[in-house]
Amino acid sequence: MPQHQTIDITCADNTVLAATIFTPAITPKGAVLIAPATGIKRAFYFAFAEFLAEQGYIALTFDNRGIGDSLEGHIKHCNASLQQWGELDLTAALNYLQTHYPDFQYHLVGHSAGGQLIGLMPNADQLASVCNIACSSGRLRNMRFSYQLQAHFFMNMFIPVSNAIFGYTQSSWVGMGEPLPKRVARQWQQWCNGSGYVKMAFGKTISKHYYDTLTVPSLWLNAIDDDIANERNLDDMLSVFTKLPAETRMLSPQQYGLTEIGHMKFFSRKAKVLWPMTLDWIEQHTL
Template sequence: MNDFSIDDLEICCQDGFKLAATLFKPSGKAKAAILIGPATGITQQFYKGFAEFLAGHGYAVITFDNRGIGRSLSGKVSASNATLQCWGEQDMPAILEYLKTSYPDSAYHLIGHSAGGQLVGLMHNAGDLNSIFTFASSSGRLKNMKMPYALKAHFFMNLFIPVSNMLFGHTKSQLLGMGEPLPKGVANQWRDWCNGQGYVKTAFGKSIHTHLYNTLSTPSLWVNATDDDIAIDINVTDMLAVFENMTAATMTLSPETNGLVEIGHMKFFSRKSSHLWQHPLTWLESNTPSSRRSG
């Protein structure tokens, strides 16, 4: 493992919003620069161990909090006008632009967790990515979920979210163990998109008028787990169908065959699952041209 340092950053989006981010810098030349796209309502702290692992293997890695979440929340969450759409159109592109400026002539990769992979087609600069690796990224379509989890999902999406938004002006998702409190705009889009087909495709021609889902051809690997009730195989397929021009590889991990009690939707990034991190490391090595590695 290589030495690395950690810098706390504030990165400005095109619309002027400032995001809290953290850069993990390897000593010497970086093999490539990696953007870790977080799941809905999950703070960057959750990915710290994983980012340190990648930095220790020579990669520059950046984590961040989407607007309205964690250290990127300014003021009350009920006052935030954040949406899933602006996370993909504003926040993720700004982080990638920072990497491009800091590591010019490098290879750039996205490692997306759930929404962090789903939203990549909204990034105007997604074409600058050399590869995409996702975990638990799918359409999250409620119709495809199996009982009894389907009942829990419908309760959260179609009852808890609207009632919480009405009473509190935001979604108190933390009460159900669903990450940070969510701005109402984020939660409302999450509900709408998971009730439809193809997640973000639900908003095409409505709130979303420009995107790269139909043109993006970046090499990608989509990984899910057999014990994930959300990113089940049919929902991964449903999400990939939105990427009309992408040739994507898939991989399904089983906790039993990997010596784990649980992987589910979240535990891939747990230090207890760190032996699974060899999968993204192998992917990065095979998709990073040696000639593009920079300092």
Template sequence: MQEPVTLKCEDGYQLSATLFRPTKPLCGAIVIAPATGIKRQFYAHFATFLADYGFAVLTFDNRGIGESVSTSTRKSDADLVAWGKLDMPAALDTLEQFYPDQSYFLVGHSAGGQLIGLMSNAHKLKAFINFGSSSGSLRNMRLRYRLKAHFFMNVFIPVSNFLFGHTKANWVGMGEPLPRGVARQWRQWCNGQGYVQTSFGKEVTDHYYSSLAVPSKWIIASDDDIANEANLKEMISVYEGSNARYCVLYPAAFGLDDIGHMRFFSRSSQRLWPLVTNFFDEHLQPAGGTF
């Protein structure tokens, strides 16, 4: 069962969200943290699968995206730091209000996994699993895709921001229109090293990447041009305190033509979804169980 809910962030900003009630006895609660510019509806089938398994699930639109646009995108002051420091903590707090005293988990997609270390309440998570989350460093991408990425990041974003006051990411198939601050930081961090680490001591004055001792699993696809293995390892290294492990999925091994950066959450890839429930099941076991 799905129901609309409203999240209230620490700064008073309100976000649109959807709560998926479990259809079996409750075994835990999960926040799905979205990729850059991706609306929560994209994760509805995956969330339904998790709810049918027994998890309560919360999906949400980050500020400036989808139904969480409080003003025109051009006037939005949202940025990636606010997504991690304000929006994602509000999602976890709201889930806790609906389902207190549960085991809490997070599934991060791309940016949703990159920003967990900004969450002041991330220590409440029993574990998290990320798909397609990496440093996104342009320098580590295959040459053919690197040229495309450089054009988007270093030509399209600044020109679009200058002309329209925001980035028309939807024009090039990169999700929803992006607030200029989101696109600016995205460009800056992908041109740097360690993604958000690029802003440590600058726009990011406090964080929990080093101290977050939460078990994590990171999944990428072999045909993902953005989250390749080099970028994955670079992002994991920023999470110094996490007990992290990772795996690379080869589409043919699962009878799939492609997975890439987005298709893990598609119904065509639902045979992959038990990778998530199996990992979280490990951390639902009583003390002394196997990790």
């Protein structure tokens, strides 16, 4: 049986992230970094990480700064940003794998923001492959009208009002994950209101990025019942990765005997029938 343990990951700015590492009972084939969606704690990915470990892969899950066990003090005093999640947190998590498990190939499975932000990682070119789940630009304008109204309410009313009243965004009140540090929520709002998501910050808060140089093989698995990561938003996100080789698949839940996949259900145990797609991709790119 795979083993797992709680660890700490120290970022370049000395921020400490809470993480869990799953290790296989056999000699590992490689290592996989699971990059979380906005406001989602690492425990959400434990079943998937255990599956990867059962197949012979080291799997690392972590809480971004300001989220879950990586939050220090009261959230209203947390200065974390979405940008830091890519530039510092993802980078440190991959560094941890490289330091503690050298001489392996490293893969990234990104969920939503976890895949969007890889172009901010200075070490992303050291990945052997990327598999992104429910990942797109999340541009509000590209969503179907009925969901667009809901998304506009959350992004352009709930976030600024919650930040003003509480000093952070009470995302859990509306079923949008863990409470978010105000700067995370504010950047999320700004980027989803524009085109190309993170592209909105190029030349502003982001002076250095790797979106136009990454050539890592990538697989993008999105669902036809995902209100956020639809085909138009997938194209919008891919337009920022100008050199990234990308294979895309739109999944139908009925095709796999599921009632829904949506934006979040891929990592549910009920959807484990989908997990071999990710494993197959990783194994194709493991020497």
